[in-house]
């Protein structure tokens with residue numbers, strides 16, 4: 001898969017692309033990432049990319065002609081074009097999985113007061129990473145790219161993301177490592193006894209419980225099997241007793 005990122009701030013991507021799992025994925029050619037400077041598509045000698053807004057007001061607006069030129073120069077019929085924007089649909093793991101199956105995506109990083117609205121004619125989707133406003137779309141583009149890259153084949157070791165929060169539809173169960181006893185706070189016995197069936201049940205129960213307590217909205221669309229239905233009943237009873 002190839003991910004192209006169109007930005008005015010290429011340098012922001014250097015540490016992201018040169019660290020840890022993302023760096024290794026690129027070196028091993030499991031994904032290709034190209035960061036492209038929007039300014040190179042400017043038509044004037046001062047490399048301006050923005051102009052004042054029609055109707056007045058503060059700030060500058062990125063020009064549609066320049067963005068269209070940048071898009072046209074970097075896409076083929078296979079490319080999915082995304083624009084990061086707080087006005088977009090909220091990004092989630094389902095969208096990450098969907099995008100991870102694309103052959104090529106181009107992420108345009110929003111900036112300043114925004115883009116000329118007509119840019120949307122050349123974009124497939126606007127994506128927001130959450131209900132808050134960033135100074136620019138670069139961090140959003142990194143979030144999107146990161147979540148897609150880790151889903152590419154062989155980037156993580158086998159089975160690493162099957163239990164991810166959201167991948168299963170549930171939040172992830174708690175994990176522990178040594179020391180067994182930290183300041184009197186011990187690791188649950190079930191994890192130490194080596195009974196794999198008991199460990200599986202414990203983890204499923206804890207996943208259901210943390211999801212029920214923190215993100216009950218995720219359970220609305222969750223397909224429960226019989227074991228999970230019974231566990232949820234137990235969790236509900238225990239929660240009532242404890243409150």
Ligand code: ADE
Pocket residue numbers: 084085086110127128129130131132133134135136137140
């Ligand atoms: N640009 C500014 N805020 C953003 C957000 N929440 N998501 C995506 N792009 C943005």
